[in-house]
Each structure stands twice: as C-alpha cells, then as structure tokens.
Amino acid sequence: MSVIYTRVALIGLGLIAGSMAHAMRRHGLAGEIVGTARSPETRDTAREIGLCDRVTDTAVEAVKGADLIVLAMPVGAMGRVAAEIAPHLAPGATVTDVGSVKGDVIAAVGPHLPAGVHFIPGHPLAGTEHSGPRAGFAELFENRYTLLTPVADSDPAAVMRLRGLWEGMGAIVEEMEPDHHDLVLAVTSHAPHLIAYTMVGVADHLRRVTESEVIKYSAAGFRDFTRIAASDPTMWRDVFLTNKEAVLDILGRFTEELFVLQRAIRMGDGDELHAYFTRTRAIRRGIIEAGQDTDAPDFGRVKTRKDDAGA
Amino acid sequence: MSVIYTRVALIGLGLIAGSMAHAMRRHGLAGEIVGTARSPETRDTAREIGLCDRVTDTAVEAVKGADLIVLAMPVGAMGRVAAEIAPHLAPGATVTDVGSVKGDVIAAVGPHLPAGVHFIPGHPLAGTEHSGPRAGFAELFENRYTLLTPVADSDPAAVMRLRGLWEGMGAIVEEMEPDHHDLVLAVTSHAPHLIAYTMVGVADHLRRVTESEVIKYSAAGFRDFTRIAASDPTMWRDVFLTNKEAVLDILGRFTEELFVLQRAIRMGDGDELHAYFTRTRAIRRGIIEAGQDTDAPDFGRVKTRKDDAGA
DSSP: OOOSEEEEEEESOSHHHHHHHHHHHHHTOEEEEEEEOSSHHHHHHHHHTTOSSEEOSSHHHHHTTOSEEEEOSOGGGHHHHHHHHGGGOOTTOEEEEOOSOSHHHHHHHGGGSOTTOEEOOEEEOOOOSOOSTTSOOTTTTTTOEEEEOOOTTOOHHHHHHHHHHHHHTTOEEEEOOHHHHHHHHIIIIIHHHHHHHHHHHHHHHOSSSOHHHHHHTGGGTHHHHHHHTTSOHHHHHHHHHHSHHHHHHHHHHHHHHHHHHHHHHHHTOHHHHHHHHHHHHHHHHHHHHTTSSOOSGGGGTSOOOGGGOOO | OOOSEEEEEEESOSHHHHHHHHHHHHHTOEEEEEEEOSSHHHHHHHHHTTOSSEEOSSHHHHHTTOSEEEEOSOGGGHHHHHHHHGGGOOTTOEEEEOOSOSHHHHHHHGGGSOTTOEEOOEEEOOOOSOOSTTSOOTTTTTTOEEEEOOOTTOOHHHHHHHHHHHHHTTOEEEEOOHHHHHHHHIIIIIHHHHHHHHHHHHHHHOSSSOHHHHHHTGGGTHHHHHHHTTSOHHHHHHHHHHSHHHHHHHHHHHHHHHHHHHHHHHHTOHHHHHHHHHHHHHHHHHHHHTTSSOOSGGGGTSOOOGGGOOO
C-alpha cells in the first residue's frame, strides 16, 4: 500500500498506539511515525524496542509537522493534551483519537482545536487485557471494527483519508453518531467490563472460599471474567466517569434482568430459566457467524490432538 | 497405563462422558466402555462415531456387569436414573457422577443405591460451551481439577481406584466436603454463568441498540460473556435449581458490590474505581501463575506473526 500520512504523531504509547505503529509500518502507511508518552519509562521502552521512528519527550515536539495526530491516552486526559498541542498543530492536519467514549471526548477536545485542523474522533473496537508499549502487535485491528464519529464540520475528504488508514491496517470502518456510539459501547463493552470487575471483586472478598480455591478452580467459568477485569485501571476509570449516563442506564437494566432470573431460581421456575438460557445461545451463534469470535471450544484455549478422536 | 476398571458404563453421552470415553481409550484405562443416552439421536450419533465399544438402548442394560457406572446427565435427572439402575448394579461396583452440584445429588442418588455398591460423587472442573456426543475430546481433563466428595461410608480403596482413573485421564484430583464444593462452585462457576446469561439477555432486550450492532461490535468485551452463556440450557437450569441457596447467596453479594461500583460512577469517585480495578488485576495474575489460564492476549484468539514485531 502507499503512504497515507507523511508524519503520524502518536500521543500515548500503549497497546493501541503501539499496535498502530506496528501495523502502519508493516503496511507502509506512514512516512514517519513519531511517538511520545507522559512517562519517561514508557518513552525509554519505546526507544529500546524501536516502536516508532522517533520518540520525543513532549507532545508539543511530537505534533510539529505531523499531518495526523492520534490521541491515544485515557480519555480523561485528552482535553488537557489537546489544549497543550493546539497552538503547535500544522494547518490542514487531522486530529483523531482512539478513546472508548466519544461524546465526552468531543466536548473536551473540540473547543481547543484551531480552525483549519480537522477533528475526526474514532474508536477501534480492538484490544487485549495487556497494556503498555510492549503489548502492541500489527494484527490487532484485522477484521475488527473501527468506528469514526465525525463532528458536524468534519471535512469529508479528511474523513476518507483517515478511513483509508484504518482500512490499510485491516479494520472494517463504519461511521456513527457520537451518542449512539456511546450507548452501543455501554452495552457491548463498558457494562460487561464493570460486571466482570464486580464478579472478580466478589470472589476477592469472600472469606469462606479462599482466594487460592477461587484461583485453582477458576476454569469452571470464573476465569473468563478475569481476563477483561485485568484491563488497564486508569483507562477504565475514565471510561466509566465519562460515559456515566449510558453505563448507569445499562447497569440498571442488567440489575432488573438479574432479579428476574434470581426470582426464578428462588421460586424454582425451571421453565423460565430454560427458555432464557436457550435465547442467549442464539446470540453466541450470531457472533460466530459474523466472524467476531472463534467457534473453537473454550476460545481455542484447549489444544486437541485429533489423531485418535473417535470419528 | 493399565486397565483400572474392566467395564465402565457411561449413562449420558454428552461432552463430559464423551471426553471420558476418548481419554480412557487413549490411556488404556478401561477394559470395555459401554454407553447409553436417553435420546435415540444421541445413541445413533455415538454409534456412528464409535464413541464407545458398545452403545445400549437402556441404562439397565448398560450397567450390567460394569464395575464403574458414571452418571453423566443433568443433575436433575440423576435421582430417577439411580432408582432405575439400582436393582441391576453388580456387587462391589462403584457409582460416581460428574454433576456440578454435590449436596443435592447425594440426597437424590444415595438412598437408591444398595449396600455393597460404592457411591463416590465427583465433579471434573472442565468443559467447553459445546455439548452433545460429538463435543468430547481426550484432552479435556488435562491439568484440570476433578473434585471427589466421598460420603461418610465411602470405601477408601474404592476412592483410591476412582482417583487413579481421573489421574490417568490427566486430572488433578482433590477431595472436598460436598457443602464446601457447592459453595466454591457457586463462586467460581454457577454465579458467573448466571451473570453471563443475564448480560447477554440485557443485550437481547435492548431496542435502541440493535441485535446486529451487539453482534458486530461484540469484540469490545461482550463476546467473552457469550461463550459461557452458550452452554447447555438443561444442564444449567438444573444446576441453579439444585444449588439454589449458595447461588442466591453469591448473587446477593454480587449485587451489593455492583451497587458500590455503580454509586462510585454516579458520584464520580475515580479513586475508588481505580483502587477496585487494580485489586482485581491481581486475581488474574494468580490464575495465570497457577496454570489455569493462558497469558496469551485475548485468550490466544489473536494469532500474531512475530516476524516484524519491533523488538
């Protein structure tokens, strides 16, 4: 593929920015990749592993002459960083972000950006439970959705160009209204993460069941929750604080549903439980048919040797 | 390894019994493997794929001359099956089960068994979201715990022999009091499953977010819940109805914790959220160090090509 941006500035060098660096390099999408991070340790690690072509000590240095600036830090810090870099942005540059919340980011970042700079918020729906500059890999975005939420005055040509970058990294790109994005993500990501954190927290607090028992016997189901409950605490704190209304809405619905099932258990209503569990199975099938998860048993964690299977 | 039981009768031919058949065969642990299932389709499939040495049409036929009988159907059906086979059990035979609940199974099965038959309840903490006679594989129990919950008059030699079978199939065997088993499983398995079912149910009921959006964007976290919410509905209905008290206890604790976090979100208490999310990370580390899950990002679902990683 051909170069889409001559200089990309990555502000924040965690899993997402690191994966973008690997992917842009593999597919030849960026002339130069410049990166920076707030913590000196992160910058040192990025230099050590050659994550970017150049690592600068400040965001202001990083954005100089860049035609794409990617805000890739926890969403709660984006407004402050936007204010800091705004006076140093090149005319015609595009500023995007990779935050999991869009409404709050638009409100925090938008007002700082000067006329002549394109602001196109974005969100790659991809990630792992690992974080930091060593966690990235080039395939992270392949066959995953990236949602762009252009604002009212986003330039269509600039949106097309950013779309081209994401598609070049293997993503499926769609556009969405910011508010709808935040509701969709509350359902598909934010509420599930909070519920996973809660379930792991419950296990942590029990005294009659020891922590070592919870750990040893986790393969019975619990361990699935612990993966997403191991995600970056700062990132997730900011997600919940900035998408508060949608998350509280979904959590309210969740509690209602839970009480319905809890009551069915208490009353011994097996038919209701069976019907509920049958419906939820269909959603899993839909996800597998859409290519958004593996059909391999146990996420493919189990390695089977087929040589002596009965068939 | 050498033969431990000369004839094993598997009553029920789903994921667990099927995996036992594969594993016993691979490791030469059983002289003859006889199987049966209530549904004619399941029996036909088992015959077609050669799952057992012999498939009988009734449980009564299957248990004749068997020195090990494995009850491997949903726990709600075990009492009825025990009553049916009891008059046909060989003296000195061992009856075990693989149910996810022990107290209720002991109460339902125990009274039917004649003197001279050893009853040793058991539970392999292993499984996938797939079910049926084609779902089994020989490696299912490797490095996974199997819990035996011997009753007061269980013969120690018979327990040792059953332990040998499970160890021969690769399991780590531990003994536990039945009530403690049911509480541990409520935490590590039953409550997580109900919560996963609930979360998937919430997504299913939303109208402002379409089902196709939930499916498309599920990689953002939601899909992790859908795996265990795709487990067999009958099996899980019975688990919740027979381990009612422990499950309701854990769900009550879960709701309390959820409300604490929900309130922190509503009040904007970022410090509390951050501290909570940091604690839950440690549990994940414990599970990985104990060898009970993979450290590969995203359960290893992502296949990375390391050739051009920066390091």
